[in-house]
Amino acid sequence: MQDEVEKIIEIKNVRKIYRMGNEKIYAVDDVSFEILKGEFCCLLGTSGSGKSTLLNLMAGIEKLSGGEIIIKGKNIHKMNENNLAKFRQRYLGFVFQSYNLMNSMTALENVEFPLIFKRVKTKRRKLLAKDMLLKVGLGSRLNHKPSEMSGGQQQRVGIARAFVSKPEIVFADEPTGNLDTKTAMEVMNLIKTISKENNQTIVMVTHDRRLADYADKIIHILDGKIQSIEVIPNDTMENDPTLEKADKETAATEDNIDKMVLEEKDMSLPQIDVDSLSEIENVSINTIDGDKMTDINEKERGIEE
Numbered sequence: 406m407q408d409e410v411e412k413i414i415e416i417k418n419v420r421k422i423y424r425m426g427n428e429k430i431y432a433v434d435d436v437s438f439e440i441l442k443g444e445f446c447c448l449l450g451t452s453g454s455g456k457s458t459l460l461n462l463m464a465g466i467e468k469l470s471g472g473e474i475i476i477k478g479k480n481i482h483k484m485n486e487n488n489l490a491k492f493r494q495r496y497l498g499f500v501f502q503s504y505n506l507m508n509s510m511t512a513l514e515n516v517e518f519p520l521i522f523k524r525v526k527t528k529r530r531k532l533l534a535k536d537m538l539l540k541v542g543l544g545s546r547l548n549h550k551p552s553e554m555s556g557g558q559q560q561r562v563g564i565a566r567a568f569v570s571k572p573e574i575v576f577a578d579e580p581t582g583n584l585d586t587k588t589a590m591e592v593m594n595l596i597k598t599i600s601k602e603n604n605q606t607i608v609m610v611t612h613d614r615r616l617a618d619y620a621d622k623i624i625h626i627l628d629g630k631i632q633s634i635e636v637i638p639n640d641t642m643e644n645d646p647t648l649e650k651a652d653k654e655t656a657a658t659e660d661n662i663d664k665m666v667l668e669e670k671d672m673s674l675p676q677i678d679v680d681s682l683s684e685i686e687n688v689s690i691n692t693i694d695g696d697k698m699t700d701i702n703e704k705e706r707g708i709e710e
C-alpha cells in the first residue's frame with residue numbers, strides 16, 4: 406500500500422482582522438486548506454484579496470486573529486519568538502519580489518549567507534553556494550554585486566539563496582513581480598525545477614494566472630475567502646533554454662568546483678557586525694538539509710517541543 410503523503414501545512418479556520426478606527430477589515434476570513442509535502446501551491450487573487458496577509462500568517466510574520474496554522478505538526482502561532490525563529494531557520498526559505506539581496510556583497514556571498522547561520526564550514530559553504538549559482542545559470546556572475554546584475558539575474562541569486570540550504574518549505578511573494586514575462590517564466594521554471602528535484606514545498610503568491618499554472622494546486626482567494634481550490638495537471642513545464650545551459654554548465658564544472666575554490670581570490674566574507682545579525686536573519690531565514698548537517702551540532706539547532 407502506498408504511504409500517505411505528509412500534510413506539511415494545515416490551515417484551519419484562519420482569520421486576520423485589521424482595525425482601522427472603528428472599521429474592521431477581514432483580510433483573511435475563515436480560511437481552511439492543506440498543503441502536501443512536495444506540493445507547489447499558489448495563492449491566486451486580485452490586489453487586496455488577502456494573499457500576502459495569508460502568506461505572512463503562514464510564515465509566522467503576522468499574528469493570527471483566529472484559527473490555527475500547523476506546519477510539520479507544530480502549531481507555529483503557539484511558539485514563542487525564539488522557537489519560531491529556530492523553526493523558520495530550520496524549515497523555511499523565502500523569495501521576495503524585491504530580491505532583498507545585500508547590495509555590498511557579491512552573488513556568491515549573498516548565497517553563502519544562510520549557510521553562515523547554519524555554521525557550515527567555509528569550504529563547504531563556498532562549494533554549496535557555487536553549485537547553487539551554477540544551477541541557476543549564474544556561473545559567470547559569482548563575483549558580481551546586485552547592482553551589476555539584471556533584475557532576472559538578481560532574482561536568480563535570490564532563488565539560489567532561498568534554496569541553497571534545502572529548506573523543506575519555500576514561501577515566495579510575487580517572486581516575478583518586477584520581471585518581464587520571458588524572464589518571469591524562466592524564474593518560474595527554475596523554482597519549479599529546483600523544488601521538484603528536492604521534493605520541497607512551495608507556497609507562492611501571485612495575481613497572474615499564467616504563473617499560477619506552474620503550481621500543482623491553486624487556492625483562489627477573493628475578499629479574504631477561498632473561492633475554490635484547483636488541482637493542476639502536472640504537464641506545464643516549459644523548455645527553458647537557460648536551464649539547459651545551466652545544466653551543461655553544472656556538468657562541465659562539477660569536477661572543477663574544488664579547483665575553483667582553491668583558485669578563487671579574495672573570497673573572504675566581510676566582517677559581520679553582531680548588531681546587524683537580526684537584520685540579516687530577516688533576509689535569509691533559511692535552513693539546511695539533514696544530510697548536509699554534519700558540521701552542525703544537532704542540539705544547537707534543536708527546536709523545543
Ligand SMILES: Nc1ncnc2c1ncn2[C@@H]1O[C@H](COP(=O)(O)OP(=O)(O)OP(=O)(O)O)[C@@H](O)[C@H]1O
Nearest residue numbers: 423430432450451452453454455456457458459612
Ligand atoms: N497592516 C494593515 N492594516 C490595515 N489593513 C491592511 C493591512 N495590511 C493589509 N490590509 C488590508 O487587508 C486586505 C488584504 O491585503 P493583502 O496585502 O493581504 O492583499 P493582497 O491580495 O496581497 O494584495 P496585493 O496583491 O495588492 O499585494 C486589503 O484590504 C488591505 O488593505
